[in-house]
Amino acid sequence: MTKKFNFKLDTVLRLRTDKTEEAKTELQLIIRKRIEKEQLIDEQFAKLDIHNKTRKEHKKLEEIQAFYYHKEFISQEIKKLKMELDNLLDIESLKRTKYNEALKEEKVLLKLKEKKKSEFMAEVEHKEQLELDEIAIRQYTNKMTNV
Numbered sequence: 513m514t515k516k517f518n519f520k521l522d523t524v525l526r527l528r529t530d531k532t533e534e535a536k537t538e539l540q541l542i543i544r545k546r547i548e549k550e551q552l553i554d555e556q557f558a559k560l561d562i563h564n565k566t567r568k569e570h571k572k573l574e575e576i577q578a579f580y581y582h583k584e585f586i587s588q589e590i591k592k593l594k595m596e597l598d599n600l601l602d603i604e605s606l607k608r609t610k611y612n613e614a615l616k617e618e619k620v621l622l623k624l625k626e627k628k629k630s631e632f633m634a635e636v637e638h639k640e641q642l643e644l645d646e647i648a649i650r651q652y653t654n655k656m657t658n659v
Contacts, residue, residue, distance in 0.1 A: 528618040535611040
C-alpha cells in the first residue's frame, strides 16, 4: 500500500497564493487607473491643441479673453492630472514591490513542496526496491532449499 504525499505547509502555501493573487489584483487595478489618467492627460492635450488651432479665428476682445481663460483652465487641469499621475506611479511602484515580494514567498514554498515531494518519491521508490529485493531473495532461497 503506497502512502499519499502530504505537504504539511499546504495551508501556508494556499495563504501565500491568495496573498499573491490579492497583490496582483491590486497592481492591475492601479495600472488600470494609471492608464486612464494618462488617457485623460492626452485628451486634455488634444483639447489644448484644438484650442490653439482655433485661436486664429477669434477676433473680438471677449472671444480672446474667453480663449485665454479656457486655455489657462486646461493648462491647470493638465498640471493637476500630472500630479495625480505621479501619485499613481508611486503607488504602482509600491504595489509592484508588494506583488514581487508575495510572488517570491510563494515560489519559495512551491520549491520546498517540490523538494519534499521528490524526497518522498525517492523514499517510496527505495522502500519498493527493498521489498522487491526481499521477494527476490526469498524466491532464490526457496529454490535453493527445494533443489
